[in-house]
Amino acid sequence: MTSFSDIEQTIALARERPQEFSDPADQLMQAGELILENWLTAHDLEPTDEKREGFRLLALHRQGARHETSFHACRETCRELIYQLNLYQVNKDPQQIVMAAMVAMHLLLFIRGKMEIQELGEFCCNSRSATT
Amino acid sequence: MSDSTHLRDDLDTVAYYPGCALEGSGHAYNRSTKRLARKLGLKLVEIDNWNCCGAMEVKNIDPDIQNYLSVRNMSIAKHKMGLDVVMAPCNGCYHNLKKAEHDVTHREDTRETLKKMAEKTGQPEYKSGDVETIHALDWIKHAIGEKNITGKVKKSLAGLKIANYYGCMYTRPRHIFPEKDQGEGSESTSKPHFMDDLLRAAGAEIVDFPLKTACCGGAHTLSDCDTSTQLVLNILQAAEACGADVIATECPTCHSGLEMHQVRAQETLNIKTQPVMLYFTQLLGLAFGISPRQLGIHENISQSMGLLRQKGLV
Numbered sequence: 016m017t018s019f020s021d022i023e024q025t026i027a028l029a030r031e032r033p034q035e036f037s038d039p040a041d042q043l044m045q046a047g048e049l050i051l052e053n054w055l056t057a058h059d060l061e062p063t064d065e066k067r068e069g070f071r072l073l074a075l076h077r078q079g080a081r082h083e084t085s086f087h088a089c090r091e092t093c094r095e096l097i098y099q100l101n102l103y104q105v106n107k108d109p110q111q112i113v114m115a116a117m118v119a120m121h122l123l124l125f126i127r128g129k130m131e132i133q134e135l136g137e138f139c140c141n142s143r144s145a146t147t
Numbered sequence: 148m149s150d151s152t153h154l155r156d157d158l159d160t161v162a163y164y165p166g167c168a169l170e171g172s173g174h175a176y177n178r179s180t181k182r183l184a185r186k187l188g189l190k191l192v193e194i195d196n197w198n199c200c201g202a203m204e205v206k207n208i209d210p211d212i213q214n215y216l217s218v219r220n221m222s223i224a225k226h227k228m229g230l231d232v233v234m235a236p237c238n239g240c241y242h243n244l245k246k247a248e249h250d251v252t253h254r255e256d257t258r259e260t261l262k263k264m265a266e267k268t269g270q271p272e273y274k275s276g277d278v279e280t281i282h283a284l285d286w287i288k289h290a291i292g293e294k295n296i297t298g299k300v301k302k303s304l305a306g307l308k309i310a311n312y313y314g315c316m317y318t319r320p321r322h323i324f325p326e327k328d329q330g331e332g333s334e335s336t337s338k339p340h341f342m343d344d345l346l347r348a349a350g351a352e353i354v355d356f357p358l359k360t361a362c363c364g365g366a367h368t369l370s371d372c373d374t375s376t377q378l379v380l381n382i383l384q385a386a387e388a389c390g391a392d393v394i395a396t397e398c399p400t401c402h403s404g405l406e407m408h409q410v411r412a413q414e415t416l417n418i419k420t421q422p423v424m425l426y427f428t429q430l431l432g433l434a435f436g437i438s439p440r441q442l443g444i445h446e447n448i449s450q451s452m453g454l455l456r457q458k459g460l461v
Contacts, residue, residue: 087319088362091337095357114357117385121361124381128374132367 016056017049019127026123030116033109040100043115044072047096050123051075057130070097085129092122158290161232162224162278163191166240167199173237173399175443179428180236180283182441186432187291187299191234194224200235200243203365210250214257215264217247218273225278226271236283236428238398242316242323244280249323251275282317283428284341284397285334293348301436303350306458309430310356310391310422311342312382314401318360342397342427349434354389358382363404372408376415379408383420392454395427402426406448423451433460 026046033039048071052062055078067073076093080086096118103111169177184191197220199205201213221244224230235241250257252275265272281289287296318324318336327334334341339360343353361382364375383405386394396402405424412418424447432442439461444451455461 088315091319091360092362094337099357113388114355114385117381117388118357118361121358121378121381121385124374124377125362128364128371128378132371132374 016053019050019053019123022046022049022053022123023120026116026119029119030113033112039112040103040115043096043112043119044070044100046119047072047093047122048075050119050126051079051093054079054126054130072097089122089125092118092125096122158189158232158234158281158286160190160192160230161234161281161286162228162230163193164197164200164220164224164233164235164240164244165193166197166235166237167202168237168239168399168403172403175446176236176399176402176426176428178441178443178446179426179432182437183287183428183432183435186435186437187287189286189290192228192230194220194233195227196223200240202239202243206243206246211257211260211264213243214247214250215261217243218251218261219268219270220244221247221278221280222265222271222273225273231278233278233280234283234286235280236397237400238282238314238316239400241280241282245323248275248280249325282397284317284345287345287431288341293344296345296348296431296434300349300434302434302460304346304430304434304458304460305350305352307351307393307430307460308354308389308391309346309351309393309395310354310386310389311339311346311359311395311427312356312386312401312405313339313342313359314396314398315360315362315365317398342395346395346427346430349431351430354386354391356386356389356391358385363401363408365400365404368400368404368408372411375404376408376411379405380412380416380418380420383409383412383422384418386422387420391422392458393430393451394422394424395430396424397427403448410448423454424449425451 025042029036029039029042036042055062063074063078065074067077072093076090096115099111099115099118165177181191198216201216206213221233224233233244235244262272318339321336324336327336347353362378363382364378368375394405402424409420429442429444
């Protein structure tokens with residue numbers, strides 16, 4: 016497991032000094048995967064190496080989302096991270112890395128928050144009763 | 148039953164369900180929505196004796212009670228007032244009414260329970276499709292549209308850089324919004340754009356904002372303040388990084404959360420962020436020449452008058 020504070024530092028560095036990485040987009044994608052790996056490991060699950068729609072991040076999200084309706088919120092965050100990183104691959108605009116870093120940070124805050132407060136995200140958009 | 152994947156056409160007169168937040172912390176949203184309706188020649192008929200929709204908490208304790216609370220409002224609109232469109236500006240109310248509609252449409256046990264509850268209370272039974280619930284964004288988008296908005300602008304929002312924050316309950320979970328994701332002209336659940344479309348039509352520059360539906364901590368905003376402050380701070384900093392002067396909102400809970408945690412982040416973390424928060428109805432109202440006071444801008448916690456003066460909007 017990589018600690019959340021280490022992941023947070025990587026995200027901050029990718030945002031502020033992307034030139035320090037040979038591929039900042041790759042770093043941010045890895046950061047996203049590490050965040051979800053932490054969630055899965057904490058729940059005694061072996062993080063998958065499979066991909067979904069071409070991305071391991073989405074497969075990890077799906078693995079974590081089983082029986083966890085409050086993961087609707089981070090589904091959108093994971094897809095937005097991929098979207099921003101895809102845009103970066105096309106136009107190499109550094110602003111896209113800034114945006115992707117903010118999205119990755121949101122994923123970290125949400126998952127870390129859920130590991131501290133289990134019910135985070137369960138009382139609003141992810142009403143359990145709508146899906147049971 | 149109506150076609151749930153398409154909004155009805157005639158939205159000039161709708162049943163108005165303000166919900167409790169618009170009578171309290173979201174009063175400015177209530178005021179600006181009503182004022183905007185008057186300016187645009189649209190009629191809002193407030194639902195008689197409306198009740199709480201169940202908000203965020205009741206549904207997790209007893210979903211049947213929550214559904215009943217929601218359908219009671221819809222039933223009054225249909226059977227007592229003869230209106231078949233309910234407009235709810237609050238994301239929480241909108242979400243709950245849509246969820247109740249979904250459950251009534253798809254679940255036999257819900258229909259049975261709600262029928263018994265209606266019999267006990269003497270309320271006419273609500274049936275699937277009796278009304279269509281829409282959000283304030285749907286209402287302005289479909290009743291007025293971008294072309295008409297552009298034609299009515301007296302003070303363009305040009306020069307104002309806006310990040311639109313839709314919050315979570317406007318689009319999630321996707322299955323309770325069958326009219327969304329229907330291609331051209333419909334709203335998207337992954338990348339909502341109705342607020343972008345409307346404010347752009349009024350002249351604003353809409354920035355590419357990647358956290359437009361991100362979680363703000365929601366119902367935990369009071370019980371677990373620190374988590375919410377961090378989530379909101381990230382939203383505010385992202386808007387700032389996008390170059391936004393303003394975060395436009397369309398939900399009283401989102402709006403209050405952004406405002407309160409902006410202050411809290413400054414006080415507890417010593418991190419100041421620049422964007423100001425305004426309801427989209429306030430921004431459209433300003434573009435149509437309505438005064439800030441009539442739009443309740445003085446009721447916002449976020450201090451936007453300096454920016455609005457600087458941009459020539461007041």
